Amino acid sequence: MDRTLVIIKPDAVQRGLTGRIVSRLEDRGLRILTLRMIRMTQTLAKSLYAVHEGKGFYPGLISYMTSSPVVLMVVEGRRAVDVVRKTMGATDPLEAVPGSIRGDWGLEIGRNLIHGSDSQESAAREIGIFFEEKDLLKYDREVERWVFE
Ligand code: DAT
Ligand code: MG
Numbered sequence: 001m002d003r004t005l006v007i008i009k010p011d012a013v014q015r016g017l018t019g020r021i022v023s024r025l026e027d028r029g030l031r032i033l034t035l036r037m038i039r040m041t042q043t044l045a046k047s048l049y050a051v052h053e054g055k056g057f058y059p060g061l062i063s064y065m066t067s068s069p070v071v072l073m074v075v076e077g078r079r080a081v082d083v084v085r086k087t088m089g090a091t092d093p094l095e096a097v098p099g100s101i102r103g104d105w106g107l108e109i110g111r112n113l114i115h116g117s118d119s120q121e122s123a124a125r126e127i128g129i130f131f132e133e134k135d136l137l138k139y140d141r142e143v144e145r146w147v148f149e
């Protein structure tokens with residue numbers, strides 16, 4: 001099973017989409033290992049988006065991510081990184097297919113509602129920014145044998 005970091009971004013929290021976004025991930029069959037609401041600091045946002053430092057959109061991205069509370073989640077499942085990315089839709093909501101989170105609720109790249117790690121290596125690094133291993137709960141769900149063959 002793979003793990004990935006999901007962040008419900010400030011615009012999604014402000015717009016009251018938190019519950020519906022969590023539901024979509026649960027509906028997909030992903031297991032939530034932890035869920036927490038925080039106000040992201042500059043330090044946390046800069047660490048999360050270190051690869052984008054120096055790009056034109058970087059200052060706006062940091063100010064957006066620190067502007068209002070976010071919801072952090074670690075989810076687990078077979079191919080969780082890809083499953084979450086597909087459920088989110090493309091980075092630019094105009095390119096995201098209808099039925100995806102960004103494709104249903106987004107219009108602009110700078111207000112694209114949700115973050116999901118882009119690889120297993122990114123997931124491990126990003127989860128480590130916000131959580132310790134002891135924060136990630138281990139439990140079984142009976143339904144999993146009906147979700148995964
Ligand atoms: P993703 O969030 O799909 O992984 P990314 O890692 O390439 O996308 O970029 C991180 C965030 O930065 C993205 O969610 C929105 C913002 N961003 C990326 N490219 C941008 C651009 N060309 N203009 C404005 N914002 C951009
Ligand atoms: Mg990314």
